[in-house]
Amino acid sequence: MVVDTEEEFDWSAPVEPRHTAVDHMAAIHRVQDVFDELDVVPSYLVSYSIVAQEAGFRPLVPYVEAGRAVIGAHLNPWATPPHREQVNAVNSYPGNLPRELEAAKLAALCRQVERSLGIRPTVYKAGRYGTGPNTAAILEEQGFEIDISPAPAMDFRADGGPDFTRHSAQPFLFGQSRRLLCLPNTGAFVGWLHALGPDLHPLLEHGSVARLRLPAIASRLRLLERLRLTPEGYTLAEMRRLTRALLARGQRTFVLSLHSPSVVPGNTPYVQSDTDLAILLQRLRSYLRFFRDGLHGRFVTPDALKAELEQLAVQ
Numbered sequence: 523m524v525v526d527t528e529e530e531f532d533w534s535a536p537v538e539p540r541h542t543a544v545d546h547m548a549a550i551h552r553v554q555d556v557f558d559e560l561d562v563v564p565s566y567l568v569s570y571s572i573v574a575q576e577a578g579f580r581p582l583v584p585y586v587e588a589g590r591a592v593i594g595a596h597l598n599p600w601a602t603p604p605h606r607e608q609v610n611a612v613n614s615y616p617g618n619l620p621r622e623l624e625a626a627k628l629a630a631l632c633r634q635v636e637r638s639l640g641i642r643p644t645v646y647k648a649g650r651y652g653t654g655p656n657t658a659a660i661l662e663e664q665g666f667e668i669d670i671s672p673a674p675a676m677d678f679r680a681d682g683g684p685d686f687t688r689h690s691a692q693p694f695l696f697g698q699s700r701r702l703l704c705l706p707n708t709g710a711f712v713g714w715l716h717a718l719g720p721d722l723h724p725l726l727e728h729g730s731v732a733r734l735r736l737p738a739i740a741s742r743l744r745l746l747e748r749l750r751l752t753p754e755g756y757t758l759a760e761m762r763r764l765t766r767a768l769l770a771r772g773q774r775t776f777v778l779s780l781h782s783p784s785v786v787p788g789n790t791p792y793v794q795s796d797t798d799l800a801i802l803l804q805r806l807r808s809y810l811r812f813f814r815d816g817l818h819g820r821f822v823t824p825d826a827l828k829a830e831l832e833q834l835a836v837q
Contacts, residue, residue: 523557523564523810523821524670524707524779526596526647527582529571530789537600537614542571544578546786553785554585556803560810562821563589566782567596567647567670570603570631573638586639592823594645594670595631602627612682617654625660632664645824647671651707652683658697668824669696670777672706675719675748687720691768693775693831703828708751708777712767715746723748751778753805754792761809765817775827776819778809 527550531541557564566585572578585591599616600609604626607613616624628646635643646661648671661669674689686706693705711719726740740746749764750756756764765776783789784802793799813819822830 523562524594524647524777525553525564525566525782526569526779527566527572527782528569528596528598528649529578529601530783533791536611537598537609539600539605539609542575542601544572544575546783546789547572547578547581549785550581550782552799552803553780553782553806554591556807556810558590560807560814560821562810563591563823565592565594565645565670565824567594567645568635568639568643569596569598569601569649570634571598571601572782573631573634579638583639586641592645592825593635593639593641593643594647594668594824595628595635595643595666596647596649597628597631598649599624599627603630615650615652615654615678615683616648617652617657617684618682619654621656621660624654624656625663628660628664644668645670650683651676651678651686654684658702661702662697662699666702668703668705668828670705670707670824672704673709673750674706675709675711675750677724687723691773693827703824703831705775705777705824705827707779708764708768708773709749710764710768711746711748712764713740713744713746715740716767719746719748722746751776752780753802753809754780754784754790758805758808758812761805762812765813769817776813778813780806 530543566582597616606623612618644667646666646669651671651673653671672689673686674691677685677687679685691706691708691710696702696704749760781790784793787793787795787799793802
């Protein structure tokens, strides 16, 4: 269970360094209560704005100290010093930055996490899922163990981001020493035509074709859907359908995620009212119960999973 724990900003507007508000963290208990109810230990992957302000990191302290949550790093470049780059859509993906600057920003984030929470993070998620050609080497150099950046089935090339349409949702080892564990966000093409998803879905969404509502028709007929494991923008039925489809393909590790600003209406497109918030929390609760009780799944932290996989490798 991963929470992208970050500042509040207008998702429909260009990113700006001045957007650093973290007022929603006073209500982070709304999701933590769900986690506690179901014995889930979430990973709060914190941005610089969160750990640089008392109002951002202080609400997390009791959960971390009680072992009810763990902390990782979430690098949003526009909100993280040093500020040497032009702030634009392309540079909002940290992997697009020059190697030295990507590394410097991640180091600054880690230092601030240590100052505020006394923790050296080993779990990483790039802001906007923006890994790049230097990311693996930087993570190794800075002592990270796990990367949760890739977003399978998604394509962010329209504004300069990476293409994950052919990326597997399965965990794998990577890096020069093959010791880094990648735990991709759970997402996939599902339906009768899922194998054609990477090629077919972009055609269905293209201009004049999209106006014919073919993606919606393909989804309703269960021919092809692009689904992600998150209560933000996806129904419980869709989340369950994605999970069952991946289980049938041999997937056994799932990453469920959401964004911390969604705990207060008006911060994200997914939660614009109290009703939206209640629906999101119930959807989260229901999915976790389905995973635990319906599928006999287990909840583990990324570090605990990596330890289990390493133990299995030596047996």
